[in-house]
Amino acid sequence: MLRSDIFPSPSPLHIPDGFLSMGVLIVCWILSIIGIGVALVRTRRALGERQVPVMGVLAAFIFAAQMLNFTIAGGTSGHFLGAALAAILLGPWAAMLTMTTVIAIQALLFQDGGLLALGGNILNMAVIGPIVAYGFYRGVRTLLGNRRGSTLVAGFVAAWVSIVVAAVACAMELGFSGTSPIGISLPAMAGIHALIGIGEGLITVGALALVLTTRPDLVEAERAPVPAGMRWVWGGLAIAIVLTLLSPLASPHPDGLERVAEDLGFIERAQEPLYEVIPDYVFPGIPNEALATIAAGIVGTLIVYGIAVGLAALFRRREQVA
Amino acid sequence: MHLHALDTYQPGESPVHRLDPRVKLVLTVLFILTAALTPDRAWLIFGLLEALILAAILASQVGLGLVQKRSALALPFLLAALTVVFARPGDMGEGRILPLPGTPWAVSEAGIGRFLSIVARSYLSVQAAVLLAATTPFPDLLWGMRALKVPRLLVAVGGFLYRYLFVLADEARRMMQAREARSAVPSNGRGGRSIAWRARVTGAMAGSLFLRAYERSERIWAAMVARGYDGEVRVLSIPTLRPMDWRAGIGWGLTLTVILIAAYGLYK
Structure with missing residues (x-):
């Protein structure tokens, strides 16, 4: 039986083999292994002998939950990655190991994502995803206080950000590998996943609401003390900003455009429309293109954070009125 | 309906099935690594690798059609790579540029070569991974990974x-x-509310x-x-590699290495 018979659509986040260059693969593997290594030590301390059964069954849960889908319109359907839900319910370290196992077994058993490319897929969905999700979750909750509504808003934000950041990381890996020009793949991946992320956010909120009602003790409430919590907030924000900082460098030939313009004047005409897809990504008024992109990236990240805080404040007021 | 059919293992008695899971894991990764390291547009080498994997699939008797059908799953992702076809800045020096009539875009020969190389690498790799999953029961893969220090x-x-x-x-x-x-479910395919x-x-x-x-x-x-669980996972003793496994492992490993050296000799 094909995996696609059961799982509606292969996620565009699972990179197959052959798409990443050796250099990118090595960097991804090193970062993934560091993340997994730290997570292994941390979960052993936190879960002890319950580690294997709890994480194993919950990894199976993430896998099975990815089957759940809902109709968006016509034949398309939204479904679920689960990194944010896992990070919120299990804590970031256990979530990293759970997601790592899920992604590894998807690749081994169903060829959903490549075997060598696992380094990149684990980095995007099992390391960066949970860290960023947990950081934004803690951040929004710290700003909002400990209420039911704020947990749900934080859950939505965390889920959305985790999907978009994973997509951006994926686009950058493809860009650095010379597989897909970053000027096209980054806006395309980020755009598609900004929509997919909404579905992920809604499902995560639905799941959180149910767990909050029936087993509130399971929702990571006050498990981590505030200082440690703040570290996650900064960590999540830092990864989001570092990714935007790196994005303009992701072209393997940063001066390629200029050289082409000189060597073959007529190509310039052909190139231009492709790069006009992203005028919004370049900040007006800054002469250096790379600097402008970086500025745009940072401003964008801050705006997303601002919107999250604003939404949260709105929610809080409504709850006080009610 | 029970989902045991989800299991991708195809029972069989072929030499590929009987091979030690550790050897199969290492060879699969080595094969994918060889495909990844093969330079762009090394069509002869890609052809050789395809011949190797086809021979292995035929020897395994899991069915050529089944492997190809499963391998097609990775194809949608190729859309992401299709963009390199359009005049890629770095490779402009070599090859011709073909403007697409009626559009502002141009297609570069180097870009097409790069795209087809990505297609070849990706399809070779996924065939190897499908073959591994189809000929090795998952519990065997697990102890194989354990023995390989995962x-x-x-x-x-x-x-x-x-x-x-x-x-x-x-x-x-x-x-x-x-x-x-x-x-x-309404007949128009849209959900309620x-x-x-x-x-x-x-x-x-x-x-x-x-x-x-x-x-x-x-x-x-x-x-x-x-039942006495104390947090340690214990496994049954892992069998030693048989002479047949050594021969297969070293033989195929050497073949892949030679192919890779040839790839660099011929195409760089």
């Missing part, structure tokens, strides 16, 4: 995932069946699936402790 905890979690995947996937399927029984409402219902399903999984894991843990 962290013990990850392998143990992977084992649990595999054991309970089918249980929880059945549960998820029952929940979806129940949802359909409660709310008939708003998207947000549908997403919330799905979210609630994910939530209750989580609770059932969590509570199940608590019961499993209690049962394991009752």
